[in-house]
Amino acid sequence: MSVIEVRHLRKAYGGHVVVDDVSFDVGEGEIVGILGPNGTGKTTTVECIEGLRSPDGGSISVLGLDPQRDRAALRRVLGVQLQAGELPERLRVREAVELFAAFYEDPADPAELIDRWGLGPKRDAFYRDLSGGQRQRLSIVLALVGRPRVAILDELTTGLDPQARRDTWAAIEQIRGEGVSVLLVTHIMEEAERLCDRVAVFSAGRVVAVDSPAGLIAGLAGGQRLRFRPSAPVDEAVLRALPEVDAVRRHGPDLEITGRGELLTAVTTRLARLGVVPTGLRVEQARLDDVVVALTGHEPVEEPA
Amino acid sequence: MTARSATAVLARTEARLFLREPGTLLLALLLPTVLLVGLGAVPALREPSPAFGGQAFLSGYTPSLLGWSLAFLALQTMPANLVAYREKGILRRLAITPVRPAVVLQVQLLLNVVTAAIAMVLVVVVAVGVFGSAPPRHPLAFAAAFVIGSASMFALGLLIAALAPRAKAAAALGTLGLLVTQFFGGLYLPRFLLPEVIVRIGEFVPPGIGAFQSAWTGDGATPVQLTVLSAVAVVATVAAVRYFRWE
Structure with missing residues (x-):
C-alpha cells in the first residue's frame, strides 16, 4: 500500500x-x-x-x-x-x-x-x-x-x-x-x-x-563498461549483436565494451560459447551521479565536505 | 497530549526564554520604578509648587511612567520576537506540527501583557507605599484604562510585526513608536509642561496616559478617549491580521 x-x-x-x-x-x-x-x-x-x-x-x-x-x-x-x-x-x-x-x-x-x-x-x-x-x-x-x-x-x-x-x-x-x-x-x-x-x-x-538506484544505473546507456584481453580473436559484430551491448571498441589488444543491464553475464556467456576467455577482466559501473547527469543534463552540485 | 498541555508547555518555554533576556526584563519591568525612585529621592519634586501647575512634580509625572513598560513590551519586545520567529522559520516549523503557530502569538501576547501589568503595579505600589501618593481614586476606571491602553498598544505591536519584513525594520518601527507615544505621554517633558495642543492630541495617542491620570487622581471618566483608543485597537488588529505572514 x-x-x-x-x-x-x-x-x-x-x-x-x-x-x-x-x-x-x-x-x-x-x-x-x-x-x-x-x-x-x-x-x-x-x-x-x-x-x-x-x-x-x-x-x-x-x-x-x-x-x-x-x-x-x-x-x-x-x-x-x-x-x-x-x-x-x-x-x-x-x-x-x-x-x-x-x-x-x-x-x-x-x-x-x-x-x-x-x-x-x-x-x-x-x-x-x-x-x-x-x-x-x-x-x-x-x-x-x-x-x-x-x-x-x-x-x-x-x-x-x-x-x-x-x-x-x-x-x-x-x-x-x-x-x-x-x-x-x-x-x-x-x-x-x-x-x-x-x-x-x-x-x-x-x-x-x-x-531503484541499481535499476537506474543498470538502465543507463553505456552505464557499464567491461575491459578485457580476449584469449583468442573475437568477431566484434557478434558482441555488438547482443541486446545489452551499446558499443565495442578496440584498444590495441584490449576490447572495451559499454552497455547496460546484465552486460557482464551476457558478454561472458557469449565468449564462453566461442571458447574465448576474457583475461584481465575489469568491470566499471556508472554511479548514480552519472545517471542524474545523463537524465537532467546537470552536473550534481556536491557541497564541500 | 491535549492541546491545553501543549499550550501550557509552550507558555512555560516562552516564559523561560523571556526570563533569559535580563536586559529586556530590566528595561521593561524595572526602569519606570527606578526612575520614580530616583526622582522621588529629590525632596523638591515631592513638594507642590506653582512651577508644576500647583501640584508636586512627582504626582503630575508618575502617570507618564505607566506608559513606558507597555510601549516597550508592545512595540519593541513582542514584534521583535515575532519577526525573529518568522525570520528564523520557527513559525513555519510550528505550522507543520499539530500546534497552530497562532498559539505562539497568543502566548507572546499574554506574556508581555502580564509583564506590563506587573511593571505598572510596581510603579503604583512604590508611588503609594514609598512616596505617599494617594491610591488610584477610580480603580475600575484605572483597570479600564489598562485594558484598553494595552489593547491599543499591543494591536500596534502586532501591526509592526505584520508589516516589518525583517527584525531590523521591526526594531526601527518599534523605536519610532516608542519615542512618539512616550513624547505624547509626557515621559520626556511632563504633561503639565507640554503645550496644550500636544496634551490634547496626546489624550488619543496609545496607551492614553490621560485616561490613567484621570482614573488615578482625577474624576475618572474618559469615555471619548477610551472609545478612540478602542477603535485604534480594533483597526490595528484587523490590519495586522490582514497583513501578517507566517513565513
Whole structure:
C-alpha cells in the first residue's frame, strides 16, 4: 500500500511552472529519495505534500489524507525536517525536544531520542551554542519526536561532516526498521545510493525517472563498461549483436565494451560459447551521479565536505 | 497530549526564554520604578509648587511612567520576537506540527501583557507605599484604562510585526513608536509642561496616559478617549491580521 501518493502534481508561481505533472509513490516502510539539481521543484513538491503550499493541479494523498483538507490529521502522523530553520538562541536542546513532544499525543521519550542522536552531552546547551551538525541532528530529532508514520527529511545531511553523515544514515535505516516511511530530498548521491529503495529524479519540474538506484544505473546507456584481453580473436559484430551491448571498441589488444543491464553475464556467456576467455577482466559501473547527469543534463552540485 | 498541555508547555518555554533576556526584563519591568525612585529621592519634586501647575512634580509625572513598560513590551519586545520567529522559520516549523503557530502569538501576547501589568503595579505600589501618593481614586476606571491602553498598544505591536519584513525594520518601527507615544505621554517633558495642543492630541495617542491620570487622581471618566483608543485597537488588529505572514 502507498503511504504517499502524488498524482499529476502541478504548481506555478505567477505563471512560472515549477512543478509540472509530477507523480510518484512512497510505499509502506520504504525510503524514497527525491533527487535532482537545485531549482527543479523538489522542495516545492515536498511543501505541497506537507500542506504548506496548495497545489494548482493534481492530487496528493498521505496515508489517505489530503494535505489541504485534512491538515490537522496530517500533522499528527507526519514528521518533517525543514531544509532551513532555526530555533530561539537561548532555548536548550532538552527544552526544545520536550516542547515538541508536548505537541503530540503519543510522543517518543525525549531523553532517549536525544541520546540516540548523540546529543546527550549537549542536552543542556543553548541552541546558539550548537555546531551545524548538532543543529541538524536536533532538527531530525524534532521531526521524529511525535513518532510519525511518515517522515519527510529535506537535505538531511547537508552541513554534516562525513562521519556524522554516516551515523545519520545508520540512524535513518534504524527508523525504517521501525516501520516509518521516509521521503528524502537530497542532492548527495552517496546518500541516495545508500538509503533509498527507490529514487525519483527531478529535472525542470518534472520526474524524469523513478527506479531503484541499481535499476537506474543498470538502465543507463553505456552505464557499464567491461575491459578485457580476449584469449583468442573475437568477431566484434557478434558482441555488438547482443541486446545489452551499446558499443565495442578496440584498444590495441584490449576490447572495451559499454552497455547496460546484465552486460557482464551476457558478454561472458557469449565468449564462453566461442571458447574465448576474457583475461584481465575489469568491470566499471556508472554511479548514480552519472545517471542524474545523463537524465537532467546537470552536473550534481556536491557541497564541500 | 491535549492541546491545553501543549499550550501550557509552550507558555512555560516562552516564559523561560523571556526570563533569559535580563536586559529586556530590566528595561521593561524595572526602569519606570527606578526612575520614580530616583526622582522621588529629590525632596523638591515631592513638594507642590506653582512651577508644576500647583501640584508636586512627582504626582503630575508618575502617570507618564505607566506608559513606558507597555510601549516597550508592545512595540519593541513582542514584534521583535515575532519577526525573529518568522525570520528564523520557527513559525513555519510550528505550522507543520499539530500546534497552530497562532498559539505562539497568543502566548507572546499574554506574556508581555502580564509583564506590563506587573511593571505598572510596581510603579503604583512604590508611588503609594514609598512616596505617599494617594491610591488610584477610580480603580475600575484605572483597570479600564489598562485594558484598553494595552489593547491599543499591543494591536500596534502586532501591526509592526505584520508589516516589518525583517527584525531590523521591526526594531526601527518599534523605536519610532516608542519615542512618539512616550513624547505624547509626557515621559520626556511632563504633561503639565507640554503645550496644550500636544496634551490634547496626546489624550488619543496609545496607551492614553490621560485616561490613567484621570482614573488615578482625577474624576475618572474618559469615555471619548477610551472609545478612540478602542477603535485604534480594533483597526490595528484587523490590519495586522490582514497583513501578517507566517513565513
